[in-house]
Amino acid sequence: MTTDTKTASQEYIEWNVDLSAPISIKGGSLPFSDTPMVGVKRMMFERRGDEIARRATSCVRYAPGSSFKPHSHPGGEEYVVLEGTFSDQNGDFTKGWYVRNPVGSTHAPFTKEGCEIFVKLSQVPSTEPDYFYLNTNEADWTSVSELHKTLSLWDSDLEETSLNQLKAGYQSTEETFDKVVEYFVLSGSATINGTQYEHHSWMRFPANTPVTIATNSGAMIYRKIGAGEVRV
The missing domain is CATH 2.60.120.10 (Jelly Rolls)
Structure with missing residues (x-):
């Protein structure tokens, strides 16, 4: 952490x-x-x-x-x-x-x-x-693959915020984003960049950080691309 x-x-x-420093906080810590x-x-x-x-x-x-x-x-x-x-x-x-x-x-x-x-x-x-x-219980989720469904919560020029439902066995390809990206594990557990995170885990990565996600048992993950500074 x-x-x-x-x-x-x-x-x-x-x-x-x-925002230039990677942060990872495991659930329960x-x-x-x-x-x-x-x-x-x-x-x-x-x-x-x-x-x-x-x-x-x-x-x-x-x-x-x-x-x-x-x-x-x-x-x-x-x-x-x-x-x-x-x-x-x-x-x-x-x-x-x-x-x-x-x-x-x-x-x-x-x-x-x-x-x-x-x-x-x-x-x-x-x-x-x-x-x-x-x-989100009644919204229309999009199937990305057999093991991955996503729901857009908010999409604008400044951010892309979504929920991602991952089934057991899911393994992503490596992704990078040109903005700061943030994750929160709502339920289940997932391995993100080689480290396992249970529910209530939160992490934030600087722009252009490679990210991979996998889960053995399934997980629900909040993701915000563009987790920037105060915008008032």
Whole structure:
């Protein structure tokens, strides 16, 4: 695992934000830590800034009946619901929903049954003025091969974000991308560039890094090509 180290007083102020450095964090190697809200914990993969983050990627876990105080997202918000039901004034989002909240959006999230989300803050461009919702459970996936299905979550000049469902025995060819590329293992396990990663693993590679992916047992993987700097 390659990470920046900080003292307790500096925690998460500058954490894994150098886009020119490869980062790999195996699932389970980082703890869920407390947030200012009772019942809400997070596993932080990258962060620039304190509680008002100027860039952040994390898993956030809400205990049943917990909530987060009303807050805004100056750089927008993107998330995938991993478990349970995540709610705000825009609706109830169950496991498998993908949501993009635009720059300047405000909400007060809560959950009745408990939930967990994979969330990215301050990484939505200001040119996206609208909210976007996609239920990946009911969407039309594209078959790339017998062992690989993909679902586009967002596609623009700045990024290509997708979910990739890989069946047991899948082996990719080597790929390179001219932008920073990021992966998160939602479920299952996969071998990426020779290292095995279980669910909750997160990694980011600089542009033009060769990447190969294989799985013996199957996996669901989030991929973002163009995981760049804040775009507000």
